[in-house]
Amino acid sequence: MPAKSHLVTPGPTPVPPEVVAAMSQPMLHHRGPDFQAIAERVRTRLREVFHAAGDILLFASSGTGAMEAAVTNLCSPGDRVLVASAGHFGERWVAIARSYGLDVVHLRYAWGETPVPGEIAARLSESGGARAVYITHSETSTGVVADLRAVAERLSGSGALLVVDAVSSLGAVPLAADAWGLDVVVSGSQKALMTPPGLALSSVSASARSASRTAALPRFSLDWGRVESFGSTPAVSLVMGLDAALELLLVEGLEAAFDRHRRLGRACRAGAKAMGIDLFSPDEDRSAVVTAIRMPHGIDGRVIVRAMRERSGVTVGGGQGELAGQIVRIGHIGYIGVADVTAALAALEVALDEAGAAIERGVAVAAALEAYGERVPA
Numbered sequence: 001m002p003a004k005s006h007l008v009t010p011g012p013t014p015v016p017p018e019v020v021a022a023m024s025q026p027m028l029h030h031r032g033p034d035f036q037a038i039a040e041r042v043r044t045r046l047r048e049v050f051h052a053a054g055d056i057l058l059f060a061s062s063g064t065g066a067m068e069a070a071v072t073n074l075c076s077p078g079d080r081v082l083v084a085s086a087g088h089f090g091e092r093w094v095a096i097a098r099s100y101g102l103d104v105v106h107l108r109y110a111w112g113e114t115p116v117p118g119e120i121a122a123r124l125s126e127s128g129g130a131r132a133v134y135i136t137h138s139e140t141s142t143g144v145v146a147d148l149r150a151v152a153e154r155l156s157g158s159g160a161l162l163v164v165d166a167v168s169s170l171g172a173v174p175l176a177a178d179a180w181g182l183d184v185v186v187s188g189s190q191k192a193l194m195t196p197p198g199l200a201l202s203s204v205s206a207s208a209r210s211a212s213r214t215a216a217l218p219r220f221s222l223d224w225g226r227v228e229s230f231g232s233t234p235a236v237s238l239v240m241g242l243d244a245a246l247e248l249l250l251v252e253g254l255e256a257a258f259d260r261h262r263r264l265g266r267a268c269r270a271g272a273k274a275m276g277i278d279l280f281s282p283d284e285d286r287s288a289v290v291t292a293i294r295m296p297h298g299i300d301g302r303v304i305v306r307a308m309r310e311r312s313g314v315t316v317g318g319g320q321g322e323l324a325g326q327i328v329r330i331g332h333i334g335y336i337g338v339a340d341v342t343a344a345l346a347a348l349e350v351a352l353d354e355a356g357a358a359i360e361r362g363v364a365v366a367a368a369l370e371a372y373g374e375r376v377p378a
């Protein structure tokens with residue numbers, strides 16, 4: 001019997017059967033009326049998820065493509081931009097902006113820190129303003145979810161456009177593009193939106209759209225105007241899958257989904273703490289996307305991630321970049337339930353025990369279920 005596998009990463013996440021079925025429908029032509037109607041419905045549903053009334057763009061690319069588009073469509077050569085980063089994905093904004101020769105003011109927080117709204121606003125004004133501020137909502141490499149609403153409040157009236165990487169936060173934790181004043185919000189299909197990787201999305205405010213008309217950085221296939229005039233992407237099957245996933249999400253209700261992710265986060269943290277190991281990500285409800293767990297002294301996280309997969313069929317994330325080997329990341333968004341989180345904790349317990357770590361055994365799963373709100377037999 002082939003080993004059963006459990007995908008418990010913060011993306012790609014498991015895909016519900018309804019989404020797989022929608023993606024298995026016969027092919028439609030991407031410019032034909034049948035598909036255009038589906039794409040329009042997807043955009044309407046996404047407006048609800050982004051809480052944005054303006055343009056919604058769909059790109060046949062990974063999330064990084066929509067990030068790049070949010071640089072090339074807003075900036076001209078030599079423009080100053082501010083990036084506030086606190087991990088691997090925040091630093092990606094810096095890399096993209098530098099590769100286009102922009103003047104990057106980098107407010108760099110150490111990986112694992114939480115950006116401070118007042119410090120971002122202060123750096124922006126010290127720098128004499130910027131064309132745009134780029135920030136990461138949920139820093140998937142560390143588990144930190146920034147207080148985006150407070151950041152947006154502090155930046156309002158600054159004259160800079162606010163661009164948000166919400167690749168792992170859209171549909172996972174609260175976000176309201178229009179009400180919070182977020183000009184561009186970038187996301188991807190493969191995280192809380194429960195669809196395979198390959199589709200990127202953006203909400204674009206009227207001011208951002210108008211800035212894009214004069215922005216002079218070179219761009220072609222990711223040009224917003226071109227993407228919009230195509231009407232939709234040729235990634236027909238992914239859009240059909242996303243349509244089904246958004247229906248599931250909206251029927252559950254965004255608030256109910258956010259509550260589920262919060263409770264799963266609590267469960268994951270409670271399980272790790274019961275085992276006696278330290279959290280790397282903050283022990284707070286906002287950290288509802290992915291829990292990063294610090295490896296005990298002398299234990300290599302890469303060995304643990306491999307053992308969990310080989311021994312228990314559980315795939316989790318390891319540490320990226322400078323955190324390689326130091327942490328293990330368990331995702332809890334999208335089509336992931338408490339049974340997946342407890343499977344991951346159990347697999348982690350086995351792997352750590354076999355690696356010789358001094359951990360408390362036999363308590364993590366019960367602690368997780370209790371924190372989730374399940375009754376645990378006495």
Ligand code: PMP
Nearest residue numbers: 062063064089138140167168188
């Ligand atoms: N930003 C964040 C916060 C992410 O989690 C990811 C994917 N892990 C990306 C950007 C990049 O997305 P993609 O891999 O789809 O390019």
